[in-house]
Amino acid sequence: MAHDIRTGASLYSFQDDYFEGKRDLEGCIAAAAELGAEGIETLAEQMMPGFPDLSDEFYATFAGWMEKYGTVSVAHDMFLDTKKYKHRELTHDEMVASLHRDIDHAAKLPARNIRIIVNTPPSVVEAAAPYARDKGVKMGVEIHSPWSFDDDWIKRHLDVSERVGTDVVGCVPDLGIFVRKFPRVIIDRALRDGADPDVVARCVKNYDEQGDTQALFDEVEASGADPLTVNFARMTTHFIDSDPARLTDHVDQIIHIHAKFYEMLDSGEEYSIPYDEIIAALKKGGYRGYLNSEYEGNRHIQDIQAVDAYGQVGLHQQMMKRLIAADDQGE
Amino acid sequence: MTSVTDRLISPGDAVVAAADRTLVPVRVPWYRSLPLSCWESVAVTLDGQRFGVDQLELRLGDATIPCTELAAKHETFWFVQDTGWLVVPATLDATQVELRVEAEIRIPYILIGPDKALVRHVQDGGTLPVVRSGEQ
Numbered sequence: 111m112a113h114d115i116r117t118g119a120s121l122y123s124f125q126d127d128y129f130e131g132k133r134d135l136e137g138c139i140a141a142a143a144e145l146g147a148e149g150i151e152t153l154a155e156q157m158m159p160g161f162p163d164l165s166d167e168f169y170a171t172f173a174g175w176m177e178k179y180g181t182v183s184v185a186h187d188m189f190l191d192t193k194k195y196k197h198r199e200l201t202h203d204e205m206v207a208s209l210h211r212d213i214d215h216a217a218k219l220p221a222r223n224i225r226i227i228v229n230t231p232p233s234v235v236e237a238a239a240p241y242a243r244d245k246g247v248k249m250g251v252e253i254h255s256p257w258s259f260d261d262d263w264i265k266r267h268l269d270v271s272e273r274v275g276t277d278v279v280g281c282v283p284d285l286g287i288f289v290r291k292f293p294r295v296i297i298d299r300a301l302r303d304g305a306d307p308d309v310v311a312r313c314v315k316n317y318d319e320q321g322d323t324q325a326l327f328d329e330v331e332a333s334g335a336d337p338l339t340v341n342f343a344r345m346t347t348h349f350i351d352s353d354p355a356r357l358t359d360h361v362d363q364i365i366h367i368h369a370k371f372y373e374m375l376d377s378g379e380e381y382s383i384p385y386d387e388i389i390a391a392l393k394k395g396g397y398r399g400y401l402n403s404e405y406e407g408n409r410h411i412q413d414i415q416a417v418d419a420y421g422q423v424g425l426h427q428q429m430m431k432r433l434i435a436a437d438d439q440g441e
Numbered sequence: 442m443t444s445v446t447d448r449l450i451s452p453g454d455a456v457v458a459a460a461d462r463t464l465v466p467v468r469v470p471w472y473r474s475l476p477l478s479c480w481e482s483v484a485v486t487l488d489g490q491r492f493g494v495d496q497l498e499l500r501l502g503d504a505t506i507p508c509t510e511l512a513a514k515h516e517t518f519w520f521v522q523d524t525g526w527l528v529v530p531a532t533l534d535a536t537q538v539e540l541r542v543e544a545e546i547r548i549p550y551i552l553i554g555p556d557k558a559l560v561r562h563v564q565d566g567g568t569l570p571v572v573r574s575g576e577q
Contacts, residue, residue, distance in 0.1 A: 122472075125445070125472055126445065128522070129445050129521065129522065131522075153473060155473040155474045155475075155518070155521075156472060156473045156474070156521060159474075159520045159522065159523070160520075161474075161518070189473065189550050190550055191476065191549035191550050192549065192550060192552065192558075193547060193549040193550070193552065193556075193557075193558035194476045194478055194479065194515050194549045195478065195515060196478065196481065196512060196547065198556070199556050227550055229550050229551070229552055409444050409445075409446065412444045412445065413444070
């Protein structure tokens with residue numbers, strides 16, 4: 111089936127540069143464009159001061175940046191602060207109103223897609239679907255580890271997509287659900303912090319061999335191991351290794367993809383995630399949409415080195431473009 | 442270098458000593474802006490003297506808010522790049538101070554149980570320079 115896979119970048123990748131004042135919002139967009147990203151994904155609560163009360167002037171400026179750098183505003187990542195009140199959750203109506211706020215923002219950027227954060231109830235997405243359709247905005251629940259396509263919560267979201275139509279509701283897989291090898295940057299950080307090397311090695315082997323991470327965590331916790339070691343064992347329960355073929359199965363519901371990565375190697379490969387299999391699965395399904403680089407190795411290396419998001423996103427863009435362009439046997 | 446999500450104090454910041462109070466620079470220890478209502482508690486220790494939430498005010502932009510009232514500020518966001526100032530009822534004469542800031546921050550979209558959000562306990566500090574200002 112003919113595919114049309116494009117690469118973009120989530121500005122989440124450049125958050126360290128932003129926090130440290132090395133790049134402003136325009137600078138992050140410019141960096142993404144220089145590295146080959148056509149699509150731009152933004153987090154209003156991270157890089158748009160004043161959100162949700164942004165001026166028409168801001169939106170005009172943002173649209174001007176898209177034109178200036180030859181990029182397309184692909185997605186707005188929404189948050190649903192269900193516990194902004196300490197003693198109660200937002201009501202259903204409050205959640206729908208909050209989502210309408212995000213739909214309005216996406217329509218003004220304009221961004222075609224909204225990443226729906228996974229704590230959003232399916233009923234809220236369903237209630238907001240007519241409003242989103244009127245505004246020309248698609249919504250997709252983020253499928254983020256430890257959730258997978260096969261969890262009941264995600265299935266309920268995908269059921270909403272079936273009911274209201276894939277033209278307005280779908281999903282945003284985060285490629286962190288395909289972690290084949292436990293990320294080396296996380297292992298190294300745990301060892302630097304002082305976790306027990308023998309237990310860490312055992313947990314990593316168990317993960318990489320698709321062992322029962324919960325059972326090993328329970329054992330490590332019961333053993334009286336130190337908190338750092340217990341925490342590392344717990345972290346292995348938060349990662350999953352789904353079958354990339356699930357992307358082919360659900361390709362019609364995918365509105366865009368968070369192309370999560372932890373560590374690009376100099377060889378041009380990602381250490382943990384089988385991008386070759388993932389992109390082959392998307393091609394097989396005829397995926398038409400964006401893979402947005404989302405660098406998340408930063409938080410694990412900040413203790414020893416400056417974060418090089420620019421270099422990492424550059425290598426990631428090159429890898430994805432190479433794999434998209436490659437001829438796949440049997441395609 | 443500490444992760445930005447663990448940092449309450451930005452590198453290079455200084456404590457400001459005014460005539461009748463001290464101002465401590467603080468940032469949001471997270472990767473996105475959060476409503477002020479998510480600050481469940483905050484405390485400052487200056488040279489061993491601890492000041493609790495009921496003794497502190499937060500100066501953010503043009504507003505000065507008693508920290509005991511932060512829980513009611515559901516619609517006011519603290520932007521991640523903005524420095525807020527904790528106003529401490531103490532005076533400093535020295536050129537540097539041993540500072541410790543502790544905070545409990547509710548992450549309002551990360552649920553860890555029925556009607557229960559993740560609360561992060563964050564602390565930061567060290568020896569900071571003290572600068573004097575009659576205007577702060």
